[in-house]
Amino acid sequence: MKSLDTTDAPAVVIRCIDSDTVVRLCDRWRLDADSIHYAVEASAPGLSARVDEAVSAVWERAPDLPAFLTGLAEDFRGWSGERSWHSLERDLTITAEFRSGGHVGLTWTLRPWPAKHGGWSTAVTTWQEAGEQMTALAADVDAFLHEAPGIDG
Secondary structure (H helix, E strand, O other): OOOOOOOOOOOEEEOOOOOEEEOOOOOEEEEOEEEEEEEEEEEEEEEEEEEEEEEOOOOOOOOOOHHHHHHHOOOOOOOOEEEEOOOOOOOOEEEEEEEOEEEEEEEEEEEOOOOOOOOOEEEEEEEEEHHHHHHHHHHHHHHHHHHHOOOOO
């Protein structure tokens, strides 16, 4: 049984700079010392979706979302093609694309129970300014995932 600690109600809210699209990381909890579980909510005009249990590992070689976002921020001058990251069970995938004008498009794909047939998926894109806004996002996500009460980061 999960121990849901919402006393400090930590969350990261990612707002698109040019639309009403919002992604929210929230409701984090721990099942064991090796992982952090959290919900991901996506909303846009006419859309509201939630994945209740994305999982991030805290061991050294696990795919790390803050490191992915930090890498995007460090490349604020741009890159070609797409870069992507996914949670351990692939219920959250983020694809990043750089556009002229110094903007990064983050496409957040939510796919609960990706291994089961008949499931659903949805995606929203948030546009962020490269550099400082991406650096702040990476720091906020790092704090959300690694500075939770009782979590050594």
